[in-house]
Amino acid sequence: MDQWLAALPKTELHVHIEGTLEPELMFTLARRNGVSLPWVDVEGVRAAYRFHNLQSFLDLYYAGASVLQTEADFFQLAMAYFRRAVADGVKHCEVFFDPQTHIDRGIDIGTVIRGLARAAEAIRAESGLSVYYILCFLRHLSAESAMQTLLDALPYRRHFVGVGLDSSEVGNPPERFETVFEQARLEGLQRVAHAGEEGPPEYIWQALDLLRVARIDHGVRAEEDPQLMHRLQQEQIPLTVCPLSNLKLKGVDDLRQHNLKRLLDAGLCVTVNSDDPAYFDGYVLANYRAVAAALGLSRENLYNIARNGFVASFLPEVEKARWL
Ligand code: ES4
Ligand code: ZN
Numbered sequence: 001m002d003q004w005l006a007a008l009p010k011t012e013l014h015v016h017i018e019g020t021l022e023p024e025l026m027f028t029l030a031r032r033n034g035v036s037l038p039w040v041d042v043e044g045v046r047a048a049y050r051f052h053n054l055q056s057f058l059d060l061y062y063a064g065a066s067v068l069q070t071e072a073d074f075f076q077l078a079m080a081y082f083r084r085a086v087a088d089g090v091k092h093c094e095v096f097f098d099p100q101t102h103i104d105r106g107i108d109i110g111t112v113i114r115g116l117a118r119a120a121e122a123i124r125a126e127s128g129l130s131v132y133y134i135l136c137f138l139r140h141l142s143a144e145s146a147m148q149t150l151l152d153a154l155p156y157r158r159h160f161v162g163v164g165l166d167s168s169e170v171g172n173p174p175e176r177f178e179t180v181f182e183q184a185r186l187e188g189l190q191r192v193a194h195a196g197e198e199g200p201p202e203y204i205w206q207a208l209d210l211l212r213v214a215r216i217d218h219g220v221r222a223e224e225d226p227q228l229m230h231r232l233q234q235e236q237i238p239l240t241v242c243p244l245s246n247l248k249l250k251g252v253d254d255l256r257q258h259n260l261k262r263l264l265d266a267g268l269c270v271t272v273n274s275d276d277p278a279y280f281d282g283y284v285l286a287n288y289r290a291v292a293a294a295l296g297l298s299r300e301n302l303y304n305i306a307r308n309g310f311v312a313s314f315l316p317e318v319e320k321a322r323w324l
Contacts, residue, residue: 005089005288005302009323011309012085012093012273012284014217014240016136016166017074017116018065018101019276020081029067029076038063049279054198054249055168057279065101074115075122082123082131084277088285091323092313094132096164099149100141109149113156120159132314134192136164137180139172146180154187161314162190164217165207169199174206181211190214190314192240197251201225208237215240215312220251222268223259229266238269238312243291244282245275255294264301271309 023045030037039045045064051057068074078095085093097116099109113133120131135153137146150163163184165177174193181191193207197218204222207213208231219239222228232239241260245251252258264270272291277283282290292302310323 001292001299002289004299005292006285008089008288008302008306009091009310010089010284010288010306011271011313012090012095013215013238013271013309013312014096014242014273014275015081015093015284016061016096016098016276017078017081018068018098019061019280020084020278021064021068021077022080022278025077025080026064026067029069029073033067033069033073035067035069037067049248049281051249057249057276058167061276061279062101065098066105068102069107071111071115071118074112075119078116078119079122081277082119082127082129084283086123086127086129088283090129090284092130092132092310092315092319094134094161094314096134096136096166098136098138098166099153100138100145103149103152109152110156113153113159117156117159130315130319132162133160134162134164134190135160136166137177138167139165139174139177139194140168143176143180146177147183150180150184150187157187160189162192162214164191165193165195165211166217167194169194169197169203173199173203174211178210181213185212192217194218196221197246198249201228204228214238214314218242218246220246220259220263223263229268232269233267236269236311238271238308239263240271240273240312242273242275242280243287243294244277244280247290248280255290258291258295260291261295261297261301264305269308269312270305271312272305 023042194217195207
């Protein structure tokens with residue numbers, strides 16, 4: 001089963017590039033760039049990774065991201081992630097990046113995007129992995145800041161396929177971002193949003209109806225709303241579920257309580273992803289293995305999850321067909 005799972009062609013549709021920053025690279029970049037960190041060493045960082053909710057994680061995640069300064073840093077970060085993804089059997093990934101986390105520290109958006117884009121090209125040549133980027137707006141910031149970020153990114157339009165919405169969910173409903181998502185749609189960009197991770201089903205409805213998203217990131221709280229479940233099933237709107245993330249951020253106390261299998265059995269298009277693998281103790285294959293063991297998933301279940309990843313991706317139909 002283990003070897004079969006490793007060899008199974010997979011996608012990764014929910015990973016934040018800033019969340020792939022391993023403590024070792026964090027310290028390397030801190031030293032290189034003269035940035036001081038609130039931890040003395042790698043062990044100290046790892047010891048700090050005990051979270052009790054999303055916000056307690058985000059505070060550390062933004063602190064860690066402060067070491068990223070140059071185009072070479074973003075390139076190195078992305079290459080390290082891509083090589084791990086390839087080793088996990090990932091054939092195609094759609095990767096979030098958070099420009100506001102960097103712009104607000106005085107880093108030029110071109111520095112961020114050029115470094116990431118160069119890495120996507122390099123890994124394609126090295127391994128055949130295909131990479132799409134999705135620009136995420138931070139929902140704890142204003143809609144005006146999101147719109148400015150979209151405008152700042154438009155000169156680099158060819159380097160990303162869509163926009164997303166992440167950061168602190170509760171108290172920051174999707175509805176505030178309707179205008180910027182409409183602008184993105186008019187630019188021909190795909191749309192996704194984190195919803196129903198910690199927030200209520202109502203936020204998932206808003207993401208669908210107001211932001212017109214093609215996928216819901218997380219979405220596990222959809223289960224509380226039967227009408228919403230019906231809609232997700234009927235329209236086959238994919239959920240990018242991140243089991244180890246839900247565990248680490250205390251969405252569930254034990255993976256055996258995770259609702260992934262119930263969502264799958266209800267006929268939803270469920271995918272498995274890593275979210276912030278450097279912080280949550282596991283890349284995509286580890287997430288597959290963890291749910292396979294905790295929920296007793298069959299090969300057929302796992303095959304269908306992997307297949308859903310290609311179906312749910314933004315690859316052109318001819319590219320999808322290579323894997324289906
Ligand atoms: C995130 Cl787990 C999660 N939720 C919302 N925003 C995020 N950014 C990075 N990881
Ligand atoms: Zn996420």
